[in-house]
Amino acid sequence: MQKSDNQTKYYKLMEYLKGEILLGRIRPGEQIPSENMLAEKLSLSRHTVRKAISMLVNEGYLYTEHGRGTYCMDRSKKRNDSRNIGVITTYISEYIFPKVIQGIDSVLSGNGYSIMLKNTNNNTEKEALCLEDVLQKNIEGLIIEPTKSALFSNNLQYYEALDKHQIPYIFIHGYYQKLESKSHVLLDDAKGMYSAVEYLTGLGHKKIVGIFKADDIQGLERHKGYARAISEAGLPYNPDQVIWFHTEDREVKPYNVIRQMIENKSGVDAIACYNDEIAFRVYELLNSLGVKVPEDISITGFDDSYFSANCPVRITSVSHPKEKLGEAAAELLLEMLKDNDYLDNPVQKIIVPELIIKESCIKR
């Protein structure tokens, strides 16, 4: 339906005011300017202003006290009785995510909560939509996996709004710059990758390629662990042996570079992969090129997932607690819900993963 110009005007004003309320810029109980003032200030007709305001009254964002004015509704009570928790992850059905979500659900539903599930597909604009949406819903708290946590977030205003509305949230897997001090449950990604690369150097490997994700903080941390293990083994850090990929080129970049290295006979001893999915696909590529794992090249993964278990050569990997991580996040969030000062008492849990030695590495 084509909207007439007038419809657009009141609708835009309505959306603008709703946004200001959701972002906490108009506070609960705060009086908004009178219809006359708004009309004058924004060069709109009183009719347009009245229509926008009456829609927001209907939707429960504003209330009018007769003869006094229009005020921002305090939606916190409704929210705090909702027994709903928002859960936003990058993916739902893939890789380790079903198990993480299962862990979250088992604790929350066991405590009488329902989960409202959303995924960002690791897309920043979609994350904005998800956050906007949970701010409109009645949720008591939020468990969120950041989207491209290594990039500077454009969505900080939504996180600030969660704080203003006193909706506790907890990050899993990573966090954004400027939000390091917020509650989170993470793996010690640097230590995890360190243990894998230290194992490879201990097996006598010299030329160890590392594949890392550039747009999330796990990738940066895992790279740190790689660099430290290389350095402690007295090996030179060679930037040409480090492959950085992004969400967008994740299905192409790592394999093109590895293929070229093999074709150029670069003498690669081992490949330490960002995660098991990458390691599995690297295995398939090497296999197709006639390179044997582990006889010719050792490989390691990360997350100890079904990709590691189901590879014809089971892939040595770094543990990820999956359900347990989800459970821990849910339990910590439940504690935050009980703590009126949760903003001053962030809960932070770092899980140290372990190397799980399987069949994909041998001594040189």
Add this chain to the structure above:
Amino acid sequence: MQKSDNQTKYYKLMEYLKGEILLGRIRPGEQIPSENMLAEKLSLSRHTVRKAISMLVNEGYLYTEHGRGTYCMDRSKKRNDSRNIGVITTYISEYIFPKVIQGIDSVLSGNGYSIMLKNTNNNTEKEALCLEDVLQKNIEGLIIEPTKSALFSNNLQYYEALDKHQIPYIFIHGYYQKLESKSHVLLDDAKGMYSAVEYLTGLGHKKIVGIFKADDIQGLERHKGYARAISEAGLPYNPDQVIWFHTEDREVKPYNVIRQMIENKSGVDAIACYNDEIAFRVYELLNSLGVKVPEDISITGFDDSYFSANCPVRITSVSHPKEKLGEAAAELLLEMLKDNDYLDNPVQKIIVPELIIKESCIKR
């Protein structure tokens, strides 16, 4: 906290009245008996009755018109603006469920809806809790996989309540007795299993064992397809070759019986399994007993899942559309939401699966 007897009394009354409202026995707009009448009828103090009622007023289930009486709130408007859809499945993180949920979510979130996710763990009491819970939440519709659909449901009252409250719901995978005429998206399970067993008889197999789940309708339907294929091939139907298992003994029963058959040298030619997970575990068992698949015994699965793909001998299976089934259910539910007469116009979609021939069967 130990509740005093008085607390218990008002709380019980509150829960009772809330239950009557949720189950649609007290209708929106209906006046409830006066405090005096309730107190007298239930031999409670007026104080107790007043407390229960005031809690329900606070929670938005009742409203009081001064000097006239207390009425049941019409919660339908709030519900219909919520943009929330409930999704109840038996499991979340296992087997084909992540993909089905992903399909549901992609359609619903693409249409501006949020999903509220719950799982029953295939437990009837847990299903009751889930249904009670979604009746209390603001949801516009519900996608539900029945729990033990072959047993007579004790939870029919909740489904009736959904109808009374005009909350459309659609079954996936199965439905309950007495609710056959409701909206649903199913596989043609009988045809699917028929195609697998017809294939086995065509390969010259005579003694074909069937393993079926007794407590869901998919199991009964798949058994029908088995029986028809056996009969059409001119083979005798032998009850000793049919293994029925339940949710509770699913990890023990099928394998104990198969093990005994092998140890007794019963001359089994082939095993048609309820699903891929069973087929995979049957493969592992046969392997451990030194029986070769497919040389000694052919096996078939159902659902064309990762269990079929990742078995060392890839298992011939019957297709399941997974994401596509989830998408179809979500799309049909969206249509129902637009149809004021959805109760008179149930939407029913039956997907005919196909046999996917892989490596687990050979000619005798």
